[in-house]
Amino acid sequence: VIQAWYMDDSNEDQRLPHHREPKEFVSLAKLDEIGVLSWKLDADNHETDPDLKKICEERGYTYKDVCEICPEKMPNYEAKIKSFFEEHLHIDEEIRYAVAGSGYFDVRDRNDAWIRVWVKKGGMIILPAGMYHRFTLDETNYIKALRFFVGEPVWTPYNRPHDHLPAREEYIKAFLEKDV
Ligand code: KMT
Ligand code: NI
Numbered sequence: 001v002i003q004a005w006y007m008d009d010s011n012e013d014q015r016l017p018h019h020r021e022p023k024e025f026v027s028l029a030k031l032d033e034i035g036v037l038s039w040k041l042d043a044d045n046h047e048t049d050p051d052l053k054k055i056c057e058e059r060g061y062t063y064k065d066v067c068e069i070c071p072e073k074m075p076n077y078e079a080k081i082k083s084f085f086e087e088h089l090h091i092d093e094e095i096r097y098a099v100a101g102s103g104y105f106d107v108r109d110r111n112d113a114w115i116r117v118w119v120k121k122g123g124m125i126i127l128p129a130g131m132y133h134r135f136t137l138d139e140t141n142y143i144k145a146l147r148f149f150v151g152e153p154v155w156t157p158y159n160r161p162h163d164h165l166p167a168r169e170e171y172i173k174a175f176l177e178k179d180v
Pocket of ligand 1: 096135143
């Protein structure tokens with residue numbers, strides 16, 4: 001449901017897997033070290049799932065909506081797809097739960113290399129505030145993701161470089177300067 005690997009640096013279609021040769025997978029424990037949390041949940045029962053409810057309560061998520069990415073349902077589809085794939089950060093967590101379809105969340109490791117995190121149906125991912133990342137659909141071209149937030153949602157992306165935001169400095173202190 002969630003798999004991660006180091007990306008190659010070819011300029012081919014962003015929706016391709018972009019594995020290195022040979023493949024270099026990244027464990028969920030490694031993702032955890034850079035602040036990326038993930039769960040495997042029961043997507044068919046997300047409306048009543050006690051595990052999801054528990055995560056939301058523990059982390060204080062009070063807001064929830066649905067983000068369905070396909071040309072018919074998303075206003076400004078092409079522009080959005082493009083902006084999601086610009087490397088950016090947010091000053092809050094980015095919380096996404098794939099209840100249908102799949103997509104790639106690319107995140108930077110501590111050496112600034114791209115790790116591609118493939119989130120499929122049932123996968124929930126949290127990117128910490130201040131982490132540079134980007135998103136693309138995969139070759140199936142479809143994802144339906146639930147989005148969560150603590151309080152009133154703010155989706156503002158700060159495109160790289162935005163290194164002096166407090167959220168960025170706090171992310172570096174919490175996850176990149178720490179010895180592992
Ligand atoms: C973001 O800010 O990177 C996104 O919301 C990506 C799309 S979530 C399916
Ligand atoms: Ni984002």
